[in-house]
Amino acid sequence: AQSVAQPEDQVNVAEGNPLTVKCTYSVSGNPYLFWYVQYPNRGLQFLLKYITGDNLVKGSYGFEAEFNKSQTSFHLKKPSALVSDSALYFCAVRASNTGGFKTIFGAGTRLFVKA
């Protein structure tokens, strides 16, 4: 069965500092991995995805994520945080070897960027 763990309920960083939001996953076979962001009173927005190839993937708003197969992790990163990055971030996984395309989401990590 697929699962996603986001070990931190909240991450606090100062504006301008680098940020990391952690995610580990469990899936049979090779994973497709995703990050989504949810701003208050808004729907989830797709940020980036890992399918295959380069372990470092780049996405929207300057975010990137690093895939580590041995650690089954897919941490979200940004070199310099903005106050406007404050939101709820969800990691998600989908098994690539099934036809179902069902995506499983983590519980979310709230990012708070302080000015």
Next chain:
Amino acid sequence: DTGVSQDPRHKITKRGQNVTFRCDPISEHNRLYWYRQTLGQGPEFLTYFQNEAQLEKSRLLSDRFSAERPKGSFSTLEIQRTEQGDSAMYLCASSLDQGWEGYTFGSGTRLTVV
């Protein structure tokens, strides 16, 4: 195309009543998904469609829940005999057929059962 639309945005209903939600996906997206999100949790998978075919249902989807996508375009999610535990945000998403595509989510329908 204005993205994924969900209607209504909010629904307050009395326990025991039936409710129906509608989702209009992006027109060229063949796949449509329903998720449920409660406060402090990530979205939980409910069901998904490829065109008009419902291909997978979660065990979370009890007999009181039914979803349809009759012409492969819009979809409806009906909850019969609502219970207070059904109170949640119901999210609809759509995607292209390729398995590696991210989803486009609607803004959701917030259901409150009183």
